[in-house]
Amino acid sequence: MEKQAARADLMPIDLSGLRRGNTGIDYAHRFDSGRPGPEVLVAAVVHGNELCGVHALVRALATEPRPERGALTFCFCNVAAYLGFDPAAPARARFVDEDFNRLWDAETLDSPRRSSELDRARRIRPLIEQADQLLDLHSMQTGGEPLMLAGTAERGRELAIRVGFPRIVVADPGHAAGRRMRDFGGFGAAHGTRTALLAECGQHRDPAAADNATEVLARFLAATGTLRPEAARRICDWPERPAPRVIEVTDRVTIRGQSFRFVGNPENLDMIEKAGTVIGHDGGRPVETPYDNCVLIMPSRRLATGQTAVRLGRYVA
Ligand SMILES: [Zn+2]
Incomplete structure (x- = not known):
């Protein structure tokens, strides 16, 4: 609730x-x-x-x-x-x-x-x-x-x-x-x-x-x-x-397929500990985190082809 x-x-x-x-x-x-x-x-x-x-x-x-x-x-x-x-x-x-x-x-x-x-x-x-x-x-x-x-x-x-x-x-x-x-x-x-x-x-x-x-x-x-x-x-x-702390964005997950869904319901600034963790599926393709302690920036609720699903980054300062 x-x-x-x-x-x-x-x-x-x-x-x-x-x-x-x-x-x-x-x-x-x-x-x-x-x-x-x-x-x-x-x-x-x-x-x-x-x-x-x-x-x-x-x-x-x-x-x-x-x-x-x-x-x-x-x-x-x-x-x-x-x-x-x-x-x-x-x-x-x-x-x-x-x-x-x-x-x-x-x-x-x-x-x-x-x-x-x-x-x-x-x-x-x-x-x-x-x-x-x-x-x-x-x-x-x-x-x-x-x-x-x-x-x-x-x-x-x-x-x-x-x-x-x-x-x-x-x-x-x-x-x-x-x-x-x-x-x-x-x-x-x-x-x-x-x-x-x-x-x-x-x-x-x-x-x-x-x-x-x-x-x-x-x-x-x-x-x-x-x-x-x-x-x-x-x-x-x-x-x-x-x-302030600084996060450098390293990757942008742009939706290529007809449908995109996240695994679970990620929140802004969630940190994914292990590299290779599947965070979503773009069509049939799994989307994995590229490195340890990867931060999810503003996961979107508007999951349409060509749009940004989420950006990935890491703390640098
Ligand atoms: Zn705005």
Whole structure:
């Protein structure tokens, strides 16, 4: 039996008052310090059913954040999907036509193809392209500890450790099904200074995910020097946390067959002790762990051909 939730499920917030921003792009709000410095962008609802980032941005906006240097932009990304959120069928609000977070390469964005998500991605593309630092707030299908997905470059890992929460930092190369916003252009480059982090803040409907997203946001704005620490702490007066640990993703299990099933019901960050343990079956093919103490990262409940079933990694720090 599932435990009774102590707090009500997370619900959407009415964003109609935030539609008109000052960027010429709906649902995007930019605060310019008037001083030189980095362009910092925080993104929410890349997936329409992931409500935590909306709560975090709305809480932060209430404190009237004013950057110390450079500029700070808040963007509500896939609002069309978010507006369709139905508490009776929340997963359906993930997107309208396709996954917004698999479109982020120039070839796809420049193509003549259209969809609700591509139209919106093209609208906000200038914000993504001008950002020096990006924080993208997401939530997960399953519960458990939040994760910071930092990409494969060292600078992402360093920033994630400076932010200090989530405690688990995942160095990962993304998905075969398409490029994520956090890997777009300079963010995904092996060298350079543009840095993007994607925070998975908790289970989609868990109110704690909104609290976690707010803490990540406040810490990120302080760590990047966008806000003075006392201004960031008005958004969230974060507690001391243990130092982050890093998991390096080594393998991505992309579903090839017509059906995929896991052995048992694996949870995020489950560690499989012995190499060669069968964790699932892709069609008729067994999928085995490649080494001892292999960590399962975000095993998916959407087990369709071409999608990522799970990523595999190991602790490196
Ligand atoms: Zn997401």
